[in-house]
Amino acid sequence: MKEPSDKPEALANEIALAAGSRVGATNERIVAIFDEIADLLDVENANPFRVRAYRNAARSIGALTEDVGAMLARGTDLATLPGIGTDLAGKMREIAETGGSELLTRLRRETPGQIQMLLSLPGLGPRRVHRLEHDLNVHTMEDLAAAAREHRVGMLPGFGPRTEQRLLDAVQARLDRHRRFSLDVAMRAVDPLMAHLRSCGAAQDLAVAGSYRRGRDTVGDLDIAVASGRPQAVIHAFLAYGQTRSVISAGSTRASTVLMNDMQVDLRVVPASSYGAALVYLTGSKAHNVALRKMAQARGLKLNEYGVFRQGRKIAGRDEASIYEALGLPWIAPELREDTGELDAARDGKLPHLVEARDIQGDLHVHTNESDGVDSLEAMVMAAGRDGLQYLAITDHSPRLGITHGLNASRLAAQSDAIDALNAKGGLPTILKGIEVDILEDGSLDLPDAVLGRLDLVVGAIHSHFDLPADKQTARLLRAIDHPHFSILAHPFARLIGEREACRFDAVRVFRALAERGACVEANGQPRRLDVWDTGCRLAKSSGVQVSIASDAHRSADFRNLAWGLTQARRGWLEAADVLNTRSLSRLRAILKKTM
DNA sequence: GCCGTTTTCGGCCCGACTGTTTTCAGTCG
Numbered sequence: 001m002k003e004p005s006d007k008p009e010a011l012a013n014e015i016a017l018a019a020g021s022r023v024g025a026t027n028e029r030i031v032a033i034f035d036e037i038a039d040l041l042d043v044e045n046a047n048p049f050r051v052r053a054y055r056n057a058a059r060s061i062g063a064l065t066e067d068v069g070a071m072l073a074r075g076t077d078l079a080t081l082p083g084i085g086t087d088l089a090g091k092m093r094e095i096a097e098t099g100g101s102e103l104l105t106r107l108r109r110e111t112p113g114q115i116q117m118l119l120s121l122p123g124l125g126p127r128r129v130h131r132l133e134h135d136l137n138v139h140t141m142e143d144l145a146a147a148a149r150e151h152r153v154g155m156l157p158g159f160g161p162r163t164e165q166r167l168l169d170a171v172q173a174r175l176d177r178h179r180r181f182s183l184d185v186a187m188r189a190v191d192p193l194m195a196h197l198r199s200c201g202a203a204q205d206l207a208v209a210g211s212y213r214r215g216r217d218t219v220g221d222l223d224i225a226v227a228s229g230r231p232q233a234v235i236h237a238f239l240a241y242g243q244t245r246s247v248i249s250a251g252s253t254r255a256s257t258v259l260m261n262d263m264q265v266d267l268r269v270v271p272a273s274s275y276g277a278a279l280v281y282l283t284g285s286k287a288h289n290v291a292l293r294k295m296a297q298a299r300g301l302k303l304n305e306y307g308v309f310r311q312g313r314k315i316a317g318r319d320e321a322s323i324y325e326a327l328g329l330p331w332i333a334p335e336l337r338e339d340t341g342e343l344d345a346a347r348d349g350k351l352p353h354l355v356e357a358r359d360i361q362g363d364l365h366v367h368t369n370e371s372d373g374v375d376s377l378e379a380m381v382m383a384a385g386r387d388g389l390q391y392l393a394i395t396d397h398s399p400r401l402g403i404t405h406g407l408n409a410s411r412l413a414a415q416s417d418a419i420d421a422l423n424a425k426g427g428l429p430t431i432l433k434g435i436e437v438d439i440l441e442d443g444s445l446d447l448p449d450a451v452l453g454r455l456d457l458v459v460g461a462i463h464s465h466f467d468l469p470a471d472k473q474t475a476r477l478l479r480a481i482d483h484p485h486f487s488i489l490a491h492p493f494a495r496l497i498g499e500r501e502a503c504r505f506d507a508v509r510v511f512r513a514l515a516e517r518g519a520c521v522e523a524n525g526q527p528r529r530l531d532v533w534d535t536g537c538r539l540a541k542s543s544g545v546q547v548s549i550a551s552d553a554h555r556s557a558d559f560r561n562l563a564w565g566l567t568q569a570r571r572g573w574l575e576a577a578d579v580l581n582t583r584s585l586s587r588l589r590a591i592l593k594k595t596m
Numbered sequence: 597g598c599c600g601t602t603t604t605c606g607g608c609c610c611g612a613c614t615g616t617t618t619t620c621a622g623t624c625g
Contacts, residue, residue, distance in 0.1 A: 049608055053597035056608095085598050123614090125623050160616060210625095223625085251613055256625095266625075268612090281610090286625075293609040298601095304610050 026069040026096050027061050033101050034058035034088075039116050040107040042126035043133065056083040059287055061092070063340045069096050113139025121170045123163060131156055145171045180218035181263055182497055183564055184527040189263055190222060193241060200237035202230040204272050209282035213334045215567035217530045218497055221264035223282040227275035234269045274306040276319035281305035287339035295327050295343070303327070335534075335570040352573045355549075359576040360562055361584060362391035362429070365436065365459055365490060365522060365550035370415055371396035371405050374555040377418055377431075383556030384429045391585050393432035394419060395459045398446035400438040407435070409451045416454070430585055432456040436490060441465045443479025445486075452485040457592050459522070461490035466503040473505040481513045487592055488548050488580075489514060491524040491531040498528075507536070511543035518591070520546040520580050523572075525565025526558075537572020546580040546591070547572075 038054035060083040061068065071078065078089035095101055111133070118129050118141070132138040135156055136147050145168060147153050154164035181189075190208050197203055203226045207213070210223030228234045231253050238255055239247055248256040248264070256266045270278040281289060281304070296303035301310055307317025308326040316322035321331040329346040333354055336342040345351045367373035368380055375383070377394065384392045394415065397406035407415065412435065419431045434457045438446035445452065445460060452458050460480050468476065480486060492510070493502035514521055521540050524531045529552070532540065540547050549569050551561035569579060576582040583591065 047597080050597050052608070056598080083598065087597060123623070127622055158616070158621070162615065221625095249613055254612055256613090268625095282625085284625085289625095290609060297609075302610085306611090 026067055027064055029099065030068060030092055030095050031058045031062045033095055033104050034061070034091075036116060037101070037104050037107060039119055039126070040104075040111050043111060043115055043119070043129045044107070045126075045130055053083070053088070057088050059339070060084065063287075063338075068092055072096055113143075114141060115139075117141055118144065121167060123166050123170065128158065131158060141171050180220050180498070181261075182218060182527045183212075183215075183530075185261070186212055186219040186222065186263070189243070189259055189261055193222075193243065193259075193265065194224075196241050197224070197226065197234065197237060200233060202228050202233035202237065204228055205275055207279060209279055210266075210284060213283050214285065214337055215335045215571055217533050217568065219263075221266060223284075224265065224267045225275065225278045225282045226267065226269045227272040227278075228269050229271060231269035235267070238265075238267050268305070270306060272318065273314075274317045276321070276323055277303070277307045277317040278305045279320055280323050283334050283337060285338050288337040288342070291339050291343050292323075292327065295329075299327065301326065333570065335567060336573065338571075352575050354570045355566065355574050355576045355579050355582060357563065357566060359579065359582040360389075360549060360566065362389050362393070362581045362588070363551050363553065363559060363562060364393040364432070364434070364457065364488060364548045364581055365395050365524070365552045366392050367396050367436075367552070367554045368394060368415075370407060370411065372554060377415070378422065379556050380553065381422060381428050381431055383553075383559060387559045387562075389429050389559070391430040391432060391588070393434040393457055393459075395434040395436040395457075398435055398437040400440065400446040400463075406438075406446075409447065412447075412451060434459055434487075436461055438463055439476065439480040441468075441476065443476040445480060445483055449483075449485065452483075455485070456589070457487040458483075458485045459488045459490045460486055462494055462503070466494050466500065468503070470504040470506060473503055474509055477505055477510050478513050481510070481517055481519055486517065486519055488520045488522050490522040490550070491526075491529050491552070492521060492536070493531050495531055496528050497530065502531075507539060508543070511539055511545050514540075515544040520548050522548045522550050523565040523569050524550055524552050525561035525563070525568075526552045527561070527564050530564060530568055532572075533568045534571035537569050537574050537578075541572065541574060541578050547574060547578060548580040550581075 034054045035058045038051050038058070041054065042051045060081060068078070072093060078084055078092050079086050084092070091101055091103065115129060118124055119126065132144065136152055138144050138147050148164050148168040151164065153159055153167060154161045190212065194206065194208065197206055205227040207225055208222055209225050210221065212219045212222060226234050235250060235255050239250055239257065243260045244257045245260050246258045248258065253269050254267065256264060258264050268278055268282055293303045296308060301308050307314040308323055309315065316326035324331050330351060332342050332346050332351065335354065342351065363384060366380055368377045369375060381392065399406040399408045416433050419433055422428065423431055433455045435447065435452070435455055436459045437452065439460050439462045440446055441464065481489065495502040511521065521532055523537055537547055547569060549562060549565040551559050553559050553561060580588065580591065
């Protein structure tokens with residue numbers, strides 16, 4: 001459940017990113033400044049509740065869906081926001097107007113060095129950083145490494161030789177370290193580990209919790225909840241797992257290890273009567289949990305990983321639903337637990353009926369070996385049928401993408417004949433004729449209108465010039481969307497997780513254009529893409545744009561990517577009605593017709 | 597520094613594990 005610092009990747013911030021650093025950029029800046037102020041105050045031994053006030057405020061601002069600059073322009077009183085009083089409202093205004101903060105400038109002057117970097121080292125918190133700064137004059141990673149090598153760190157009160165060595169290791173490991181893992185990599189680690197834990201016979205119930213269960217686009221570590229009356233046996237089996245590289249800690253109910261693939265795993269064992277509470281606790285997010293505990297406290301209750309307690313007596317804990325019920329709430333799907341409005345929605349009976357796997361009727365982005373896919377048209381259609389799909393669209397690449405052996409007009413015509421023949425045979429999912437057409441640098445499409453007009457749908461995507469300035473990228477996409485045959489904007493941000501940054505454009509304008517044209521946006525389910533991801537889905541919904549959850553399958557096994565795309569859609573609060581490919585074939589055709 | 601269906605003062609989310617302390621602070625999730 002380790003979060004990237006303490007702040008959820010907030011809707012406002014990601015929309016800011018998407019919009020090319022205009023909409024919401026103020027929020028992003030305030031969050032960064034407040035978090036840094038909190039770190040610096042913490043190291044200075046300031047009142048811990050003052051520190052917390054800055055962290056709470058940062059989290060609260062991070063969850064806003066509206067830009068603070070816009071709110072100020074409208075005359076909104078920022079002190080009405082949760083966790084914001086007159087003082088912080090003033091600092092927010094200062095940041096919005098000047099881009100900086102006098103307090104931060106002063107704190108930085110008083111506490112020079114890489115405080116935030118030092119704090120990010122495992123085992124190093126504000127108290128120890130304070131000690132290092134004052135007693136050893138350590139301000140940077142280099143200072144720390146030097147002091148540790150000279151064994152000056154281990155001499156400090158509260159430190160010892162083991163801490164010293166761990167810090168030295170941590171500084172060195174920092175250089176070549178993969179922080180987060182894609183979901184498919186995580187899944188390949190999860191499945192055998194869970195099978196191993198089940199086989200020990202001491203686990204009555206177990207589940208992976210944490211960001212993996214919430215369906216975040218990447219996973220930092222694995223959190224596993226286990227119900228057992230024999231915790232020692234479970235811990236023993238866990239430590240003995242064959243893929244374990246090292247043991248970080250091991251107690252009577254809890255242990256942490258690192259797997260061979262460098263992924264950290266945290267295991268927690270509780271009695272079956274507390275399993276639901278442990279699952280809530282380990283699933284997080286941290287922000288969601290903090291909010292839940294505050295709700296509990298407001299009702300005179302206490303919530304921890306063992307249950308909900310009233311005056312020391314347990315009133316819930318066995319399953320998750322009982323925990324939420326004790327707090328007066330319906331059960332909340334893990335994908336929504338980010339403290340971005342789900343608790344208010346739950347309290348008001350306004351939680352969305354999230355789209356489910358069984359709602360998905362087809363897949364509108366599929367490749368074959370005619371372009372860069374591995375399997376033939378027939379094999380892909382058969383596989384789609386086995387996976388229960390009613391229809392699929394074949395969308396091979398267009399010619400410009402030479403490396404993919406993209407289809408020109410005549411090869412597309414030949415593929416069309418093959419599709420007609422397969423459709424005529426019947427008994428298989430209906431095949432729609434499509435193309436993943438390249439959106440060229442100027443926003444034109446890579447095939448003539450006459451060719452595109454003969455297809456059932458046109459999926460457009462950019463595969464080059466990812467780093468255009470935001471205004472040019474926006475214009476490029478707007479021109480493409482305006483094309484008379486344009487149906488679906490595929491993987492709009494063209495990001496590759498951990499490899500390529502999302503490209504920058506004004507997402508609000510682009511989505512508005514999609515809505516006006518009756519066109520759709522794709523939630524691409526390839527685990528390295530996940531594009532659009534949760535926040536984009538939410539923006540689509542608020543913009544009135546339908547989302548196509550797509551596998552972008554390049555081989556018959558890839559239809560499972562639909563599940564990853566579905567998870568992002570659920571994290572984006574989408575219901576079946578918000579998703580294009582939950583429609584029956586006839587409804588789908590009617591919707592597509594509007595764009596053709 | 598924020599906040600109030602017990603409160604405008606006195607609270608602020610909760611518990612396990614480690615390394616260091618010889619009774620617990622610091623860190624982490």
